[in-house]
Amino acid sequence: LIETKDLKKIYKIEDVEVPALRGISFSIKAGESVSIMGPSGSGKSTLMHLIGCLDKPTTGDVKIEGQDTIDLSENELAVLRNKKIGFVFQFFNLLPRATAIANVELPMVYAGIGLKERTKKAKEVLEAVGLGDRLYHRPTQLSGGQQQRVAIARALVNDPSIILADEPTGNLDSKSGAEVMAILQKLHDEGRTVILVTHELYVAEHAQRIIQILDGKIVADRAVSNR
Amino acid sequence: LIETKDLKKIYKIEDVEVPALRGISFSIKAGESVSIMGPSGSGKSTLMHLIGCLDKPTTGDVKIEGQDTIDLSENELAVLRNKKIGFVFQFFNLLPRATAIANVELPMVYAGIGLKERTKKAKEVLEAVGLGDRLYHRPTQLSGGQQQRVAIARALVNDPSIILADEPTGNLDSKSGAEVMAILQKLHDEGRTVILVTHELYVAEHAQRIIQILDGKIVADRAVSNR
Ligand SMILES: Nc1ncnc2c1ncn2[C@@H]1O[C@H](COP(=O)(O)OP(=O)(O)OP(=O)(O)O)[C@@H](O)[C@H]1O
Ligand SMILES: Nc1ncnc2c1ncn2[C@@H]1O[C@H](COP(=O)(O)OP(=O)(O)OP(=O)(O)O)[C@@H](O)[C@H]1O
Ligand SMILES: [Mg+2]
Numbered sequence: 001l002i003e004t005k006d007l008k009k010i011y012k013i014e015d016v017e018v019p020a021l022r023g024i025s026f027s028i029k030a031g032e033s034v035s036i037m038g039p040s041g042s043g044k045s046t047l048m049h050l051i052g053c054l055d056k057p058t059t060g061d062v063k064i065e066g067q068d069t070i071d072l073s074e075n076e077l078a079v080l081r082n083k084k085i086g087f088v089f090q091f092f093n094l095l096p097r098a099t100a101i102a103n104v105e106l107p108m109v110y111a112g113i114g115l116k117e118r119t120k121k122a123k124e125v126l127e128a129v130g131l132g133d134r135l136y137h138r139p140t141q142l143s144g145g146q147q148q149r150v151a152i153a154r155a156l157v158n159d160p161s162i163i164l165a166d167e168p169t170g171n172l173d174s175k176s177g178a179e180v181m182a183i184l185q186k187l188h189d190e191g192r193t194v195i196l197v198t199h200e201l202y203v204a205e206h207a208q209r210i211i212q213i214l215d216g217k218i219v220a221d222r223a224v225s226n227r
Numbered sequence: 228l229i230e231t232k233d234l235k236k237i238y239k240i241e242d243v244e245v246p247a248l249r250g251i252s253f254s255i256k257a258g259e260s261v262s263i264m265g266p267s268g269s270g271k272s273t274l275m276h277l278i279g280c281l282d283k284p285t286t287g288d289v290k291i292e293g294q295d296t297i298d299l300s301e302n303e304l305a306v307l308r309n310k311k312i313g314f315v316f317q318f319f320n321l322l323p324r325a326t327a328i329a330n331v332e333l334p335m336v337y338a339g340i341g342l343k344e345r346t347k348k349a350k351e352v353l354e355a356v357g358l359g360d361r362l363y364h365r366p367t368q369l370s371g372g373q374q375q376r377v378a379i380a381r382a383l384v385n386d387p388s389i390i391l392a393d394e395p396t397g398n399l400d401s402k403s404g405a406e407v408m409a410i411l412q413k414l415h416d417e418g419r420t421v422i423l424v425t426h427e428l429y430v431a432e433h434a435q436r437i438i439q440i441l442d443g444k445i446v447a448d449r450a451v452s453n454r
């Protein structure tokens with residue numbers, strides 16, 4: 001269960017204020033799948049960072065499973081993110097000097113999982129996204145879509161109950177994109193909550209519900225008909 | 228006129244060889260528009276870097292307007308790129324600590340253009356891509372699609388005769404994507420050569436010709452029917 005209440009985020013550049021989110025309220029049930037769509041600059045990534053507890057709102061609140069995240073310390077937020085949330089960033093945020101497999105192992109290191117089990121799990125997830133022959137490449141030695149798939153693998157490796165994916169197929173051809181969507185679909189069928197930002201309607205329609213954002217506000221929130 | 232002859236590119240990771248391009252030959256006439264499509268990891272960005280003279284092939288040759296680029300010095304290549312080629316990178320390659328307008332002015336600084344003219348031109352191009360109100364934001368203060376549009380603006384600012392765009396709409400919603408495609412179309416109508424890499428067929432079909440790449444080789448090269 002994810003609940004946001006009148007979320008506002010105002011960025012400051014010197015003395016200019018940029019209101020990225022201007023009052024966002026919604027709730028998402030456990031196990032729901034939701035797509036967030038909207039024009040470039042409308043606030044989607046900002047919203048994802050707030051839901052994922054990577055950033056704090058200027059005003060308003062985010063509740064995860066009934067827990068008010070405003071009240072949590074940095075350490076408590078880090079533990080919450082590591083245990084419950086898998087985040088696929090729009091630009092991946094991979095460690096540039098670590099191999100694909102080391103990047104994917106990182107969340108498991110934080111979770112205190114042992115070396116043998118981490119390596120086994122990281123290999124499995126990388127093979128599932130078609131990168132079994134790229135385990136020891138570093139991000140600069142990978143194509144754009146391969147880096148994206150490493151970021152996806154890393155988000156899934158702690159079996160999170162909430163998956164937040166910001167443009168997960170942006171750099172993927174239709175076949176790799178379909179493979180990734182199939183993985184997300186399977187995770188959703190297992191009962192996980194999946195929230196994804198996308199610009200592509202056919203990707204958005206994999207979810208049960210589409211929220212449309214414009215200039216930092218929700219302008220539409222509809223069920224996807226065939227689901 | 229761009230000509231490639233049996234282009235090969237082999238990357239080395241320790242003692243493992245990764246053959247990214249395995250013999251690519253084609254020629255593109257001045258003023259043609261070409262889309263390059265293919266799966267993630269098939270060699271598209273590698274090919275674009277070789278055509279754009281940002282990297283040298285392992286074997287084979289790239290000829291730009293009859294000039295063998297293999298014979299050119301680093302300085303001569305830099306001048307050729309600055310004068311003739313506008314490159315939109317898959318991940319933008321913006322200077323992270325410079326503003327949008329400073330990033331867009333950079334190619335004009337290299338071309339020796341004066342401050343007043345540079346600033347005027349940079350503002351024009353940024354307004355053309357819808358970023359008139361984001362001139363002084365730095366890349367980390369811009370959304371993904373806004374960063375992409377800064378990269379596009381920067382590629383166009385020296386009025387290049389060849390435009391190489393690697394996934395120019397990857398982070399753009401359909402409206403911003405259509406605006407960018409309209410700009411590229413107009414540049415093509417003006418007689419410039421446009422080569423773009425894309426995963427989306429509807430973007431690819433804006434061109435006159437589609438080259439399909441698979442595992443570092445060309446597997447198809449067809450005219451787009453309605454053009
Ligand atoms: N510096 C490097 N060292 C080793 N291998 C590399 C390097 N750069 C790219 N590769 C490999 O070369 C192949 C081609 O990469 P390239 O970036 O050209 O693919 P692409 O077609 O642009 O893919 P995408 O659509 O995912 O962006 C990939 O398999 C990649 O792993
Ligand atoms: N650190 C920052 N400082 C100032 N303004 C910012 C900052 N980060 C984002 N913005 C602005 O906030 C707005 C929302 O940005 P956000 O990244 O959430 O958009 P988005 O919907 O994800 O766009 P895209 O589809 O292009 O990725 C944008 O107009 C952007 O310029
Ligand atoms: Mg974004």
Ligand SMILES: [Mg+2]
Pocket residue numbers: 143144145271272273317393
């Ligand atoms: Mg690429």
